């Protein structure tokens with residue numbers, strides 16, 4: 001039998017909030033297919049409706065139009081308790097852990113499965129331990145949650161979602177407030193979880209760089225437009241990734257994978273190997289330095305030298321800072 005490729009699908013979905021007889025539409029014509037056992041990142045500007053979208057996917061909010069299916073069943077027709085077993089959610093709100101230890105917090109992931117007094121079976125305990133091991137938080141199991149760093153807490157929250165053992169895990173900005181290293185670690189951890197634990201993961205994030213590096217698929221949400229879905233590489237090569245950039249003056253540089261001002265051509269008066277010339281050009285732009293007509297810069301590697309030439313005059317600099325200092329004094 002052919003296995004279904006998608007865990008969640010939506011056709012022409014409108015999302016928003018109903019108040020009495022009126023409704024406030026936040027997004028429309030959203031059509032999507034979430035791939036099984038893959039990492040998908042949902043990106044879009046603040047306020048575009050990403051959180052509203054995931055609340056709709058989770059069945060917390062009814063869609064205003066269109067249908068969302070989990071497997072073959074419409075989300076709205078799935079019993080809330082069953083849906084809580086199938087979809088694990090990690091939201092942004094800081095939790096109030098009281099005096100809970102890490103192991104106790106992760107055990108809460110088993111709540112949909114335990115009896116009314118919440119007693120864990122041996123199997124539940126095994127799943128909780130496995131979830132902590134998979135997220136590299138087992139060594140923290142006896143530590144109080146209130147004493148964790150933000151990065152550790154985020155990993156523990158992912159462990160709790162894993163302990164719930166749903167097929168789909170949804171995370172709302174798991175890397176917000178984390179430093180660069182932790183952001184990379186969390187996203188790579190999620191990628192590992194899709195591969196080793198066979199989970200499908202949908203992550204809301206504003207980290208374009210890390211999403212490009214780790215995601216199997218990006219969903220780009222833009223005000224009033226349909227969802228743009230595709231592998232990061234296809235979205236970059238087709239230029240569709242630029243839809244994420246609010247300003248006409250910014251564009252995504254597919255060579256460097258960075259966002260930069262559109263008017264950023266390397267002046268012909270700067271010559272030498274890439275990427276040194278590009279970094280030099282960036283420094284000049286940042287400092288609003290434009291080269292006068294009679295000035296040219298020739299860059300050579302090993303040893304790094306910036307030769308600034310003017311009629312009857314040559315200055316050799318060994319660093320970008322020296323170039324800037326020279327030009328600021330002599331431009």
Ligand SMILES: Nc1ncnc2c1ncn2[C@@H]1O[C@H](COP(=O)(O)OP(=O)(O)OP(=O)(O)O)[C@@H](O)[C@H]1O
Nearest residue numbers: 017024026044045046047048049050051052053204
């Ligand atoms: N309960 C609500 N009732 C009515 N409108 C709401 C409600 N919650 C959010 N909104 C509105 O819906 C719009 C989308 O908000 P949402 O939080 O979904 O955006 P977002 O893309 O997740 O934003 P961010 O990136 O800043 O988290 C906003 O204009 C917001 O004011």
